[in-house]
């Protein structure tokens with residue numbers, strides 16, 4: 001099946017019955033879509049995450065009720081709700097049981113098990129929406145094929161096994177069915193439920209596309225494609241019609257939420273075209289991401305990632321002494337701390353870490369590493385920073401790039417600038433509070449003349 005299209009519908013696209021019906025229109029209009037990957041209905045994963053944070057059962061139960069409301073609102077709009085009522089009831093009962101049984105703190109395995117319910121509920125409902133529209137919708141449990149390691153909260157997909165499992169379990173179903181499966185979730189080799197990390201359904205779709213040798217992976221969302229920056233930040237953001245894998249991957253890495261950062265890795269391995277469009281306005285076109293593109297402009301987009309921590313490690317004693325950086329990075333590596341940007345001088349190194357949206361837990365998690373660093377260095381930590389990335393082509397060697405940046409932002413206090421290491425990005429840090437205005441100003445300067 002060389003023309004296979006895998007279509008992924010995000011949380012807002014399956015938020016309610018009407019949204020699901022619009023997705024069904026897209027599927028019915030394109031017979032090559034044989035595999036549909038759905039996210040949880042909008043808001044459901046956040047409620048599931050909240051459940052695992054509350055120690056009080058009453059508060060957990062209030063979150064559960066929110067999920068039940070969203071689920072039943074779809075169920076009650078179906079023509080034949082009875083067809084799936086028992087499946088939905090079973091899922092909701094199992095979730096309620098986990099909430100009632102949960103102790104004061106959930107383990108990683110329990111958290112992933114709980115978070116899996118969003119996609120498991122939406123996929124059952126969505127398959128029925130398809131059947132009621134005359135398509136052969138079949139709900140398939142992604143955990144049968146999406147094999148990961150046992151890193152709960154950020155399972156690492158096992159590519160070879162996914163491919164083997166897909167060939168046996170999933171491929172044979174595609175000829176006669178429109179298979180609906182869950183994004184975001186997987187299972188380890190002893191059958192424990194895992195998740196791929198927040199926003200991971202895009203990655204699921206690309207991994208399944210790779211395993212099934214799909215021609216195209218479609219990402220249907222709430223914007224009509226990938227824009228020159230997050231359209232919520234400026235009304236001057238423009239939709240990009242065509243973009244290369246490497247540029248789009250940089251955008252995703254540096255915070256363009258429209259794509260999970262790992263999505264393009266499987267697509268690049270197999271050279272699978274990726275399309276991003278709006279399930280609300282499919283007729284509006286979208287963005288094609290491909291290996292070869294007609295144009296590679298110097299400035300392509302601006303991405304923003306909030307909640308960054310800047311750590312500066314300084315040791316005058318290390319002047320002319322070898323091994324300073326090795327020692328610093330060895331400590332960070334032993335504590336499994338992943339570093340994003342780095343700048344160095346002979347006696348100091350400044351680096352940024354992504355807090356992943358949980359400042360207090362993050363601060364506690366890096367403290368042991370900081371204590372080790374303090375044993376031989378001065379260490380300063382600054383939080384509340386945003387990383388802004390200008391994405392483009394040949395940025396490391398093009399004349400005038402830093403001039404364009406500094407001229408536009410002369411009044412802004414930029415905390416760390418990384419330029420030259422990548423031909424596709426130029427990054428810097430600003431205070432979180434300044435970030436939206438900086439992106440807007442920079443966008444105006446780099447893109448309005450074009």
Ligand SMILES: Nc1ncnc2c1ncn2[C@@H]1O[C@H](COP(=O)(O)OP(=O)(O)O)[C@@H](O)[C@H]1O
Nearest residue numbers: 010011012221222223226227229230256257258
């Ligand atoms: N460069 C960008 N282009 C388009 N959307 C972007 C960009 N950067 C950030 N976004 C945001 O990504 C959102 C879509 O991603 P997400 O909310 O994860 O969708 P879904 O739930 O469909 O997966 C958009 O609403 C938009 O605000």
Ligand SMILES: N[C@@H](CC(=O)OP(=O)(O)O)C(=O)O
Nearest residue numbers: 010011039045198199200201
């Ligand atoms: N439901 C998961 C996975 C996901 O990808 O969602 P979305 O497609 O709505 O970003 C989350 O909220 O993280």
